[in-house]
Amino acid sequence: MAQMWITMGPQHPMTHGLWTLRVKVDGETVVDTEAELGYIHRGVEKIAESRDFTQITPYCDRLCYVSAMTWANSYIYAAEDLLEVDVPERAEYIRLIAAECQRLASHLMWLGAYGPDIGSLTLMTWCMRDREMFLDLLQELGGSRMHYNYPRVGGVKRDIPVGFADRLIAKVKLFEHRIDEYEMMLDESTIWLVRLQGVGYAKAEDMVNAGVSGPNIRAAGVNYDVRWAHPYSVYDQVDWEPAVEKPTSVKGADCYDRYRVRMEEMRQSCRMILDAIEKIPGGKNTNYANGDEMILAKAPTRAPEGATGFSHYECTRGASQFYIQGGGDGRGKNPYRLSIRSPMFITIPYVAKTMIGYKVADIPAIMGSFDPCIGETDR
């Protein structure tokens, strides 16, 4: 049969955003693929060159609209490296709790979008219901539902409100049971298993060499996690362990392993939050005033000439990195160059190539299992 190219995207349910996958098919079999990105390139790196260090945070929020808090944190650690700021421990705990709430919300968004890909429409409604709990919590911190602009160079914008801790604990404990419900529904669904198992194999070493990171690596059987390997924040003081799977084939992790590892990661995030809220210095029901030294350290606004800042951060989809070169034009108020490493920008071309040899109907299952987000990919 003749081979032909078909174009999936930019508007296609498989893409989870705006990008194009060009697929060469031989009947139902994929024989070649090509990814095209850049549909929503906004030039954040260029814009950042004319903004000062606090003004850049909202742009970083908007890099990925389902995990704004982790992206803003990721930027802030690079700015703190550049400006040489020590952060109060209470602020680090608050950032940890906020980032893990965001990870839960982001993984729920992933599961909610992945369900309909596979044919389980119930998942969308269930996940949106539970994600709302964490968006409400994040709204209490940042003041809005999606783009919080919450971390500051040297700490956080404001302290946790009185009563936040009780609501957080109640919601997280409820959600721990909900994870069991999800698993009962999915792991006993024949459709779910048939569509996910034995599809989309990816080996650990291949993935690392190609620059894939985060849960996708842990699904392939190694507990490598930026949170312990390039430590930041107070992850060494709270109770958790990196989620890791045991892949069933020599060909590496399949879509089912990647689904399992994200479910386990949600459990670990819950465990971390429950431990951190009890250990937070200054007490969980105290509310310090804005700018108090418990939550915000004094930070310089100008970077030294020739200084650089770098952060390596476990974002919800993998390792995000920021690299800032400061001291432009002798002013130092703005970054001279700000560079963003998006995990999905590297992962999408890799995933496109792993699809070769599978059927066209497997494409949504494989692509969705890597959790693509185009906002951060195109920057």
Add this chain to the structure above:
Amino acid sequence: MGMRITNAQADAAAEHAVASLVDRFGGSDVGATVEHHANAHKMAFTRVNVPAQHWTAVAKHLRFDLGVNYCSMVTGTHYPEGGAERGWEVVYHLMRQPVVDQAPHTNTVHVAEELAGMDVPLELEVVITLPQGETPTVPSVQNIWVGADWNEKETWDLVGIQFEGHDNMHRVLNPHDSPDGFHPLQKQHKIRYHDFNEMYDDAQGFGRKPTDEGRVK
């Protein structure tokens, strides 16, 4: 309790990498130093300064002798006022990750504090400084790290660094029909709304003109 790589482990790994690089490339212009971040846990990393003509050799040494298996980020910077010797800079961020393929039904659970030698995660910053000129050129390392492929495409697309030997170079973030020689992160391209004073003086923007009017856009 959570675990983490200690500062002593990171220091030892960085010092080992520096010693290995100095041993192999001592006497050439390749320089390696141990640096420390100023944020969070003040972790150590290795900064390597490489002239462009030695970059392929250094990259092979990093990959095959030091086990650096992960190319995470490539950053290009334009310094139009940096002097004759420093017109452009390319920074590669590389990592070593203790990740190996697994036999079926097994996994590797590292305990951070017990890692030693080549298993300790390592972070490298490779800085390549290029002289002024229209065509800054660096050898591509796409064949050594697959992850460098799209990073280098992006760096060419946005900054205009040429990667010699790169297979299949094309636009990734800019439109495919962008004019030749248009690389928006070069410093001659200014963004339009530049300063807040401008915004207040002319809030509607009627009197405003792009500062790079008349140039390639």
